[in-house]
């Protein structure tokens with residue numbers, strides 16, 4: 001039986017961490033849909049056309065280890081405003097969401113556009129400063145020399161582009177449960193997510 005858990009929210013809110021834990025808890029498959037846009041963004045940085053890159057995207061493109069950089073994140077949010085890029089990526093996501101055995105998808109538009117019929121919807125958020133602090137720590141640990149101020153500016157620019165675009169903007173679905181992780185430990189955030197999903201019938 002399909003059971004789709006849609007987890008949306010802004011950059012570095014904790015979507016990926018919560019999605020992985022929730023998928024393990026319920027024994028569901030997990031898709032980080034940001035990787036699709038990051039993979040297209042990386043191809044554009046390498047000289048490709050955005051729409052052609054999205055139409056030709058292969059599963060192995062998601063394995064590219066360099067998709068987590070700040071440069072690729074910005075490129076991802078730029079290609080993500082192009083309607084033809086988004087539409088080229090829909091079928092793969094919908095098929096993943098409705099697979100038998102349950103699926104967790106995290107992104108920006110899962111509960112609103114990709115899977116409005118999802119059985120459970122969460123909108124995971126946190127203040128921009130908390131999110132930038134988390135992302136700064138992650139990037140520093142990976143050897144990046146980006147300053148905190150640059151990371152904060154990047155996060156704010158990406159949130160603005162993601163929220164203001166005409167096609168599939170970042171916003172909570174009307175029936176999403178909001179999980180604000182600003183003051184939550186990872187364990188507490190996961191517990192809140194699991195409780196909301198159990199309440200939805202998982």
Ligand code: CDP
Nearest residue numbers: 012013014015016017134181184185186189
């Ligand atoms: O997927 P998304 O960009 O929304 O965020 P993430 O990659 O899951 O989390 C970003 C960082 O915040 C990671 O280093 C998490 O360990 C950390 N985090 C946290 O400190 N507290 C939480 N409640 C959730 C995530």
Ligand code: CDP
Nearest residue numbers: 010011012033034037076077080107108109
């Ligand atoms: O991990 P983080 O939240 O920083 O970013 P991500 O989830 O990997 O997404 C990178 C970019 O892809 C976002 O800033 C969005 O512009 C775009 N994206 C989207 O438009 N729709 C999705 N379902 C997922 C990501």
